[in-house]
Amino acid sequence: MVVQTPVEQKARNLVSMSWDPITRIVGNLGIYTKIDFDNHEVVECKSTSSIFRGYSVFMKGKDPRDAHFITSRICGICGDNHATCSVYAQNMAYGINMPPLAEWIYNLGEAAEYMFDHSIFQDNLVFVDFCEQMVRETNPRLLERAERTDAPHANIHGYRTIADIMRAFNPFTGEIYKEALVQSRVTREMFCLMEGRHVHPSTLYPGGTGTVATPQLFTDYMIRLVRFLDFVKKAVPLNDDVFNFFYEALPGYEEVGRRRILLGCWGSFQDPAVCDYRYQNMEKWGRAMFVTPGVIVDGELVTTSLVDINLGIRILLGSSYYDDWENEETFVSRDPLGNPVDKRHPWNQTTIPKPQKRDLEGGKYSWVMSPRWYDKRTGSHLALDTGGGAIARLWTTALAGLVDTGYVKATGRSVEINLPKSGAFPEMQFEWKIPQWSNAIERDRARIYFVAYAAAMAFFFLDKAMARIRSGDVRTFQEFDVPDEAIGCGFHEAVRGVLSHHMVIRDGKIANYHPYPPTPWNGSPTDSLGTPGPYEDAVMGSPIFEENGRDHFKGIDIMRAVRSFDPCLPCGVHMYLGDGQVLERRHSPTLGVAAGG
Amino acid sequence: MSTDRGMYGQVAGGGVPRAAGSGVDEVHILWTSEGMSCDGDSVSITAAMQPSLEDVVLGLLPGLPTVHLHNKVLDPSLGGDEFMRVFHQAADGALGVPFVFVVEGSIPNEKINGDGYWTSMGNDPATGEPITLNQWIDRLAPKAWAVVAIGTCAAYGGIHAMAGNPTGAMGLCDYLGWDFRSTAGIPIVNVPGCPVQPDNFMETLTWLLYQAAGLSPMIPLDDMHRPQWLFGKTVHEGCDRAGYYEQADFASDYNSPKCQVKIGCWGPVVNCNVTKRGWMGGIGGCPNVGGICIGCTMPGFPDKFMPFMDEPPGGALSSMMTTPYGALIRRLRQITNHTVNKEPRWRHNRPELTTGYNPRWPR
Numbered sequence: 038m039v040v041q042t043p044v045e046q047k048a049r050n051l052v053s054m055s056w057d058p059i060t061r062i063v064g065n066l067g068i069y070t071k072i073d074f075d076n077h078e079v080v081e082c083k084s085t086s087s088i089f090r091g092y093s094v095f096m097k098g099k100d101p102r103d104a105h106f107i108t109s110r111i112c113g114i115c116g117d118n119h120a121t122c123s124v125y126a127q128n129m130a131y132g133i134n135m136p137p138l139a140e141w142i143y144n145l146g147e148a149a150e151y152m153f154d155h156s157i158f159q160d161n162l163v164f165v166d167f168c169e170q171m172v173r174e175t176n177p178r179l180l181e182r183a184e185r186t187d188a189p190h191a192n193i194h195g196y197r198t199i200a201d202i203m204r205a206f207n208p209f210t211g212e213i214y215k216e217a218l219v220q221s222r223v224t225r226e227m228f229c230l231m232e233g234r235h236v237h238p239s240t241l242y243p244g245g246t247g248t249v250a251t252p253q254l255f256t257d258y259m260i261r262l263v264r265f266l267d268f269v270k271k272a273v274p275l276n277d278d279v280f281n282f283f284y285e286a287l288p289g290y291e292e293v294g295r296r297r298i299l300l301g302c303w304g305s306f307q308d309p310a311v312c313d314y315r316y317q318n319m320e321k322w323g324r325a326m327f328v329t330p331g332v333i334v335d336g337e338l339v340t341t342s343l344v345d346i347n348l349g350i351r352i353l354l355g356s357s358y359y360d361d362w363e364n365e366e367t368f369v370s371r372d373p374l375g376n377p378v379d380k381r382h383p384w385n386q387t388t389i390p391k392p393q394k395r396d397l398e399g400g401k402y403s404w405v406m407s408p409r410w411y412d413k414r415t416g417s418h419l420a421l422d423t424g425g426g427a428i429a430r431l432w433t434t435a436l437a438g439l440v441d442t443g444y445v446k447a448t449g450r451s452v453e454i455n456l457p458k459s460g461a462f463p464e465m466q467f468e469w470k471i472p473q474w475s476n477a478i479e480r481d482r483a484r485i486y487f488v489a490y491a492a493a494m495a496f497f498f499l500d501k502a503m504a505r506i507r508s509g510d511v512r513t514f515q516e517f518d519v520p521d522e523a524i525g526c527g528f529h530e531a532v533r534g535v536l537s538h539h540m541v542i543r544d545g546k547i548a549n550y551h552p553y554p555p556t557p558w559n560g561s562p563t564d565s566l567g568t569p570g571p572y573e574d575a576v577m578g579s580p581i582f583e584e585n586g587r588d589h590f591k592g593i594d595i596m597r598a599v600r601s602f603d604p605c606l607p608c609g610v611h612m613y614l615g616d617g618q619v620l621e622r623r624h625s626p627t628l629g630v631a632a633g634g
Numbered sequence: 635m636s637t638d639r640g641m642y643g644q645v646a647g648g649g650v651p652r653a654a655g656s657g658v659d660e661v662h663i664l665w666t667s668e669g670m671s672c673d674g675d676s677v678s679i680t681a682a683m684q685p686s687l688e689d690v691v692l693g694l695l696p697g698l699p700t701v702h703l704h705n706k707v708l709d710p711s712l713g714g715d716e717f718m719r720v721f722h723q724a725a726d727g728a729l730g731v732p733f734v735f736v737v738e739g740s741i742p743n744e745k746i747n748g749d750g751y752w753t754s755m756g757n758d759p760a761t762g763e764p765i766t767l768n769q770w771i772d773r774l775a776p777k778a779w780a781v782v783a784i785g786t787c788a789a790y791g792g793i794h795a796m797a798g799n800p801t802g803a804m805g806l807c808d809y810l811g812w813d814f815r816s817t818a819g820i821p822i823v824n825v826p827g828c829p830v831q832p833d834n835f836m837e838t839l840t841w842l843l844y845q846a847a848g849l850s851p852m853i854p855l856d857d858m859h860r861p862q863w864l865f866g867k868t869v870h871e872g873c874d875r876a877g878y879y880e881q882a883d884f885a886s887d888y889n890s891p892k893c894q895v896k897i898g899c900w901g902p903v904v905n906c907n908v909t910k911r912g913w914m915g916g917i918g919g920c921p922n923v924g925g926i927c928i929g930c931t932m933p934g935f936p937d938k939f940m941p942f943m944d945e946p947p948g949g950a951l952s953s954m955m956t957t958p959y960g961a962l963i964r965r966l967r968q969i970t971n972h973t974v975n976k977e978p979r980w981r982h983n984r985p986e987l988t989t990g991y992n993p994r995w996p997r
Contacts, residue, residue: 056714057757060706063673067714067757088753090670095798100941106928107936110793113674113829157680165710208710209691218680218688222914225681229918234908235681236674237828239918239925242943247888247924257917358750390800392750395764514888596712 049073051080052587059596061162062604063114066560070576070595074587079595082576083563089358089404093388096550101127101519101542102243108538108552109237114605115531116236117150117228119538119552122529125307126538127243128314130525136512137309139245141502144306144327145258146231146238147529148498151491152265153224153235154532155427155484156272158603160206160217163481166597167279168206168214175583175593182286189281190274193462199282202275213275220268227261230254245514255503262495266459269489273467276485280478287582294477294598296575297335300429301410301421301558303346303537304330305530306494316373316526319343327440327494328530329447331433332410332421338436339412343528344374346410350537350553351381351418353407355565356400362387368541368549369524379411383539383551384524407564408557418564422571423534423555424480425603427487430530431469444493454489457496477575477601484603521545531555533603559602572599657848658699662733663839664724664774665705665784668755668767669739670794670803674829675785676707676738681914682832685840695840699847702731718756725773732779732817734842737771740787740794741809743802744768752801771809780816780842781806782823784835789824789859790933797937805933807859818845820852824859828930831908834864858933860905869901869920869927872910881967882960884953888924895953898926898943902952906931 052074057067071081092111096104105123109116121143128135135143165171172180183200196202205213225235231248233239240247248254283290306327313322323330323343331341332349340346354361362380365387369378378384395402409418423429431452434440438449446453451470458464469486472479505511520542527538534555541549561570569577576598583593667673679687689695691703704720711717723729742752744766754764775781783806786792795803807814807822814822823842825835838861844850854862870876878884878893879902885892895902899921901909909922920927929939939946980989987993 055757056712058668058706058713058717058755060709060711060713060717063677063707088668088670089801090752090794090803091800094800095794095796098798100943102943103936103940106942107793107796110672110674110828113672114677116672116674161680161708166712170710209688215688218686222681222683226915226917229913229923233918233920233923233925234913235918236672236677237930239920239928240923241925242888245888247894247926249891249924392747392752394749395751512889516887591712593712 049080050075054590054592056592056596059599059604061165062600063112066599066604068576068592068595068599072581074581074590077581079576079579079581082573083402083569089390089392091388091390093386093551094390096547099547101130101540101545101547104538104540104547104550105241105243111552112531112554112605113236114154115150115533117146117232117238117241118529118531118536119554120238120241121147122527122536122538122552124241124243125314125527125529126525126540127527128525129316129527130523130540130542131243131517131519132314132523133244133515133517134313135245135309136510136515138250138502138505138510139513139515140307140309140312141498141505142231142246142248142250142513143241144498145495145502146228147305148491148495149224149227149231151532152488152495153221153228155488155491156217156224156268157221159276159481159484160213161208161221163600164206164213165208166593166600167203168208168211169200169203170207171593172203175585175591178584179286183282186282186286188275188278190278194271194275194278196275199278202279216268220265223261223265227258230258242514244517248513250502250506250511250513252503252506255499255506259499262492262499263459266456266492267461269492270456270459270462270465272485273489276482280482283478289580290478290582291474291476292580293582293594294480294575294579294601295474296422296476296571298333298475299335299419299421299571300333300424300432300475301346301535302328302331302423302429302433303528303530303535304328304343305430306498319347323528324437324439327442327445327497328430329434329437329439330528331437333429333432333436334412334419338433339414341433341437341439344372344376346528347526347537348372348376348378348382349411349413350383351379351409351411352383352386352553353381353409353418353564353566355407356562357403357406358391358393358401359406360389360391362389365389373524383537383553384526384541384549386551387549388551403562405557405561407561407568407570408553409564409568418566418568420558420561420564420568420571420574421535422475422559422575422602424475425484425601426530426532426534426555428475428480428483429534430487431483431490432471435469435471442494442497444497445490452486452490454486454493456489456493477598480601519545533605534558554605556605560604572602572604575602657846658732659847660700660702660731661779661843661846662702662720662724662729662731663704663736664721664733664778665703665736665738666755666767666770667706667738668753668770669737669788670742670753670801671739671785671787673707673738675835676705678829678832679835680708682836683915684833685836687836690836690840690843697847697849698840698843701843721756721770721774724777725770727777732846733777734780734782734839734846735774735778736782736784737788737806738784739767740791740803741768741771741806743804746802768809771806775810775814775816778816779818779846780820780823781810781814782825782838782842783807784825785830786826786828786930786932786935789826790935792828793936821855821859823853823855823861826860826865826931827906828935831911832914833911834907838864864907865905865931867905867907867910869904869906869909872907873901874909874922879953879956880960881964882953882957883964891924894921894924894926895949896945898928898945900929900939900946901927903946903948904929904932
């Protein structure tokens with residue numbers, strides 16, 4: 038709902054506006070802001086959540102081997118990322134490796150997931166904010182200019198002007214919108230070949246997979262991958278044309294959704310030659326992942342160690358509907374290397390829900406907690422974001438300079454992506470360069486580059502898997518026993534960013550289990566130390582470029598800023614309006630039928 | 635997204651007879667995924683191809699009413715009021731057109747949490763307070779032409795209704811009553827699956843839309859309100875590994891492509907067509923591709939199937955009983971298989987004909 042409430046604050050004339058629920062995301066999100074229309078700026082923004090399901094509560098006492106089946110159900114678009122991460126955590130707890138072929142099958146499945154999810158989100162959800170119908174409603178002058186602007190890469194993607202591209206984004210009727218839906222099914226078929234079903238996989242188990250590894254499995258995948266390449270090769274330059282147009286046509290657009298560069302990536306794609314799932318070796322096999330884990334603070338790569346990353350995680354309260362666990366049991370006081378583990382670490386968290394009335398005026402207003410990363414150099418609790426996943430993965434991988442597979446090479450300042458020949462195009466190379474800003478446009482741009490990255494790496498994984506098959510090694514599963522007492526942690530990248538699972542086993546049962554997906558990081562409310570969550574501070578101070586005045590305001594720039602994080606909230610987020618006298622309350626005009634509304 | 639085809643400049647109708655039955659020619663679909671869900675069923679239907687979402691929304695199926703779909707994940711609006719307006723109109727009885735109410739996610743018990751709430755959708759314009767999912771169900775279900783529970787959570791409670799859950803979650807029939815009837819006299823239609831198999835849902839929806847158009851009779855449901863033609867068989871009856879069971883040839887771990895009943899598969903007693911239909915385009919599935927059936931379509935899911943990776947208690951007895959018979963059959967089949975793997979003896983390159991034909995030409 039869009040509610041306008043003019044409020045006097047300081048000398049500025051602020052209008053409170055809210056959108057609840059936000060569409061075209063997974064999960065429940067509302068936005069509450071205060072806007073200074075005279076100065077075209079969003080001044081305030083806060084975030085809350087409106088759903089609680091209680092996974093960490095009802096998993097207690099269950100068989101640890103059920104964990105990946107259950108946690109997959111946390112998310113309906115990246116459930117397989119949870120299942121995979123849970124298998125990683127279980128492997129550590131059970132003290133097992135997976136056969137190499139199983140790792141390649143996981144990597145191929147997860148690569149297909151990135152290709153599917155990033156492209157359906159970009160083309161069918163994000164680009165509706167950039168489509169001709171929407172831009173006509175919000176920025177008619179921009180659309181006029183788009184009509185007059187030639188698309189620099191028209192020779193590749195076939196759209197003569199930027200406005201032609203925008204028309205192809207129109208929901209349900211535009212060519213790109215429709216093509217993306219079709220391609221999303223091709224990539225999901227690839228996924229189903231490896232993991233059985235989308236989105237809750239059927240064939241994943243701790244110790245490996247039940248997927249039947251015949252040559253046919255990989256042939257069926259490869260044929261679809263090559264078909265998908267034509268789509269990617271058009272999409273990357275097409276995305277660049279649109280995003281560069283926004284920078285050129287709307288000077289200052291780089292400030293939309295911009296925040297301090299505080300990025301986290303927990304790494305993706307295991308290398309079976311290095312990974313043994315032992316905590317003691319976690320730094321080593323973490324750095325061998327084909328997407329490098331890391332934390333970036335103000336552009337500097339602070340660490341690539343999964344042990345540092347693990348020990349730095351802190352779960353804060355402050356605005357959330359839970360009681361604190363300060364007086365509850367400490368499950369893990371030291372990690373297997375002997376390092377102390379904080380009371381606010383997920384291993385030691387006890388989730389105690391406390392449903393209560395929403396209090397937007399300085400009370401509790403959210404079901405989301407506030408994960409932070411403790412920077413031991415400075416003693417600060419950093420509100421890291423994932424930028425929707427892709428930007429953080431590319432950024433850490435680029436800076437670390439560790440990945441070099443031929444198909445993908447990290448250079449220290451960029452990532453080179455090499456795609457083989459396909460039906461309509463020859464071999465092509467794309468280079469993602471570290472951008473100047475962490476902002477809405479760069480988060481969106483990185484997404485399509487990571488689709489190319491995942492496609493390129495899929496060829497590498499296919500090479501490795503086929504080599505196994507040709508050598509006669511078709512083992513995909515390793516037997517194991519569940520120990521009475523154990524701990525485990527898994528680190529992975531959900532499509533939209535960092536994912537960790539922490540498990541404690543006692544008497545052969547789950548004693549504690551806490552998954553941390555990307556959206557609690559990105560969509561967290563203000564914590565007990567007063568630090569706002571990433572959506573909040575990315576929207577606060579964001580400029581308004583929409584041509585509609587206050588009375589016809591849609592909030593398109595705010596929506597682009599929020600959607601750039603790829604919100605995925607089966608736990609939701611609301612943003613709240615601060616103090617202020619309510620002078621009037623009315624509904625704003627809305628997007629008409631002509632835009633498909 | 636209100637996808638009024640007229641707005642795209644297309645001419646409705648033409649020479650093709652539309653909604654020739656006694657029913658309506660326009661239907662809204664009001665879809666809430668604000669139950670305790672993962673939105674996985676909304677995502678799942680974007681994978682459907684038989685029919686696809688576009689086929690239905692763009693009116694490509696002959697005789698189908700015009701469909702206006704309102705689903706948060708796909709709605710082109712920016713959200714808020716734009717998205718919620720139609721829900722408020724329907725609740726006020728002001729929509730003017732029949733609507734199908736689709737509920738995704740388990741229904742929490744909001745009677746146990748004091749002033750708090752477990753899940754909500756939008757705020758009350760008058761008070762600014764969240765409107766709970768349960769309030770929306772109370773407002774919309776009695777006015778709906780049909781009520782559909784998509785996915786196991788909405789149908790029966792599913793994963794969030796597991797033992798030890800804090801929210802008291804349940805299925806829609808538990809909430810509204812199993813004898814609930816929509817304004818068209820239809821029971822709550824359950825399309826279970828975790829998530830729902832994409833084509834299963836779209837096909838059920840298509841039946842209901844034809845029914846609304848007056849072209850289909852009452853949708854045939856079983857006693858758990860599932861479409862009979864989709865859930866009338868078990869996983870095992872459609873499984874391409876069932877032949878191994880018949881021969882008592884069982885997988886002992888997940889490396890094996892044989893029957894998985896001894897390593898956790900519940901297929902013989904679970905109502906689901908995934909092994910026949912695959913997950914999408916005939917690809918994927920569960921035990922047919924190496925994933926044990928964990929009973930995700932069933933009212934007893936998940937508790938009655940956990941721990942998932944252990945042999946089902948009933949499976950030990952039935953697989954033991956089938957073993958002497960199966961082992962014998964397997965041995966006999968091996969002999970026959972050996973025989974039929976040999977070519978008949980008259981296929982040779984010697985200077986003689988031994989096929990049995992008696993030639994009349996001179997030799």
